Amino acid sequence: MIAMEDQDPALGDVDIMICGFPGKSVCHGGLGWSTVAMIRAEGRTALVDAGNFGMRKLILEQLSGRGLAPADVTDLLLTHSHYDHSVNWTLFRHARIVVGAAEMEWALQVPWGETPVPELYVRALDDWSTCEKVADGATVFPGMTAHVAPGHTPGCLVFHWRTPQRDYIFTGDAAKNRAELVSRDTDMTYDAAVSRRSIEMIWSLWRQRAGTVVVPGHDLPMVLDNGRPRYLGKRRAGIRAWYGRDMQTLIEIDLAS
Numbered sequence: 001m002i003a004m005e006d007q008d009p010a011l012g013d014v015d016i017m018i019c020g021f022p023g024k025s026v027c028h029g030g031l032g033w034s035t036v037a038m039i040r041a042e043g044r045t046a047l048v049d050a051g052n053f054g055m056r057k058l059i060l061e062q063l064s065g066r067g068l069a070p071a072d073v074t075d076l077l078l079t080h081s082h083y084d085h086s087v088n089w090t091l092f093r094h095a096r097i098v099v100g101a102a103e104m105e106w107a108l109q110v111p112w113g114e115t116p117v118p119e120l121y122v123r124a125l126d127d128w129s130t131c132e133k134v135a136d137g138a139t140v141f142p143g144m145t146a147h148v149a150p151g152h153t154p155g156c157l158v159f160h161w162r163t164p165q166r167d168y169i170f171t172g173d174a175a176k177n178r179a180e181l182v183s184r185d186t187d188m189t190y191d192a193a194v195s196r197r198s199i200e201m202i203w204s205l206w207r208q209r210a211g212t213v214v215v216p217g218h219d220l221p222m223v224l225d226n227g228r229p230r231y232l233g234k235r236r237a238g239i240r241a242w243y244g245r246d247m248q249t250l251i252e253i254d255l256a257s
Helices: 053-065 083-092 101-107 119-126 178-183 192-206
Strands: 015-018 036-041 044-048 075-077 096-100 131-134 139-141 144-148 157-162 167-172 213-216 222-225 228-231 238-241 251-254
Touching (some): 036 053, 075 139, 083 119, 096 101, 096 144, 101 131, 139 157, 167 192, 178 192, 178 213
Parallel strands (some): 075 096, 167 213
Antiparallel strands (some): 144 157, 157 167, 222 228, 238 251
């Protein structure tokens, strides 16, 4: 994650509560460390994505540290339906919950138990009274539009937020990290060519306004510096493990570099 004191001033109105990690587990399945960002405008407080089960305590702590409770979040904007981005919607069940209409239609039809879609949570969300299923180009927050960016999933949304100071692009997993943005190659896509077109769309939006910040689904935020992505903020990531003979001995493994 990025600590509040480590956030780059160029982030402006975006508060990175949890910073995604651009890596994969070697032998324990999906890592699922995704970005959760907070934005505020016109008296509303929104989160972009909701993280995975393991992030629940951390999300509550991050909210509390900002003087907030889950009930204070007015809008939850989901980039797509995979568990590491959507499953904690139940923490914000009183909020307006935005998800792509095409994404929801697809997620309800995937074979149970075979994908990262949390099937029962998606089924409940589909019937939830505050769930709003949106199409390409919809306005989902003051100054923010949603853009369908298929490839990772058929209905992934990219959120483009225009503010007086700068623009922000929340890519979700349409472009998970800097490596995908630069190379145009993607991990976990149903069609590499489709993902490449979505990344080109992100680049087109990114170049429209100097100082635009891109917030990927699994990496630090970035700006363009002489046409190249430059990270904003400082990464924090690590694991503590009990490799010794007592509970007091913890080995810390730094994953930030």
